[in-house]
Amino acid sequence: xxxxxxxxxxxxxxxxxxxxxxxxxxxxxxxxxxxxxxxxxxxxxxxxxxxxxxxxxxxxxxxxxxxxxxxxxxxxxxxxxxxxxxxxxxxxxxxx
Amino acid sequence: xxxxxxxxxxxxxxxxxxxxxxxxxxxxxxxxxxxxxxxxxxxxxxxxxxxxxxxxxxxxxxxxxxxxxxxxxxxxxxxxxxxxxxxxxxxxxxxx
Numbered sequence: 001x002x003x004x005x006x007x008x009x010x011x012x013x014x015x016x017x018x019x020x021x022x023x024x025x026x027x028x029x030x031x032x033x034x035x036x037x038x039x040x041x042x043x044x045x046x047x048x049x050x051x052x053x054x055x056x057x058x059x060x061x062x063x064x065x066x067x068x069x070x071x072x073x074x075x076x077x078x079x080x081x082x083x084x085x086x087x088x089x090x091x092x093x094x095x096x
Numbered sequence: 097x098x099x100x101x102x103x104x105x106x107x108x109x110x111x112x113x114x115x116x117x118x119x120x121x122x123x124x125x126x127x128x129x130x131x132x133x134x135x136x137x138x139x140x141x142x143x144x145x146x147x148x149x150x151x152x153x154x155x156x157x158x159x160x161x162x163x164x165x166x167x168x169x170x171x172x173x174x175x176x177x178x179x180x181x182x183x184x185x186x187x188x189x190x191x192x
Binding site: 004007008010011013014015017018020021022024025026029031032033034035036038039040043044045046049050052053056057061081096 | 145157167
């Protein structure tokens with residue numbers, strides 16, 4: 001592995017952990033109202049493409065990072081669907 | 097430029113546009129309550145590191161993408177500060 005690849009791992013580390021506070025916040029406030037679903041869908045697509053790119057160029061920093069990003073982004077999408085549905089059900093039930 | 101680099105540009109394109117719907121949503125609802133500031137700060141750090149990585153490995157798909165990501169992420173941070181401050185001022189003013 002090239003030495004400079006460590007820089008990629010540092011960059012990848014920050015990319016990987018970046019969305020953990022967001023997922024945690026959404027989970028904590030039990031609301032994803034202000035979250036854009038499109039953003040996380042597009043972000044997941046980009047993670048799939050970067051993973052392929054990383055494999056083809058044999059850059060582990062890129063593919064490892066993006067596999068983790070894909071996982072975290074998927075959790076955010078699941079939380080978005082879950083909380084938006086819960087809110088809709090609450091509205092339809094007429095409860096406050 | 098290697099042909100495979102086009103895959104990187106496709107991946108980069110999705111990474112670049114991913115956070116536009118989020119910034120737009122935050123701007124539209126004039127609230128960044130559900131947004132994690134930490135996420136966008138860490139995301140910006142990662143963009144700086146990936147830009148450096150892209151330059152060192154001479155991968156334009158990586159550095160161009162991350163310069164744009166840094167710009168969009170910075171806008172999201174500015175909106176977060178702006179709307180959170182406005183909400184705080186409103187609360188302190190006792191208005192609803």
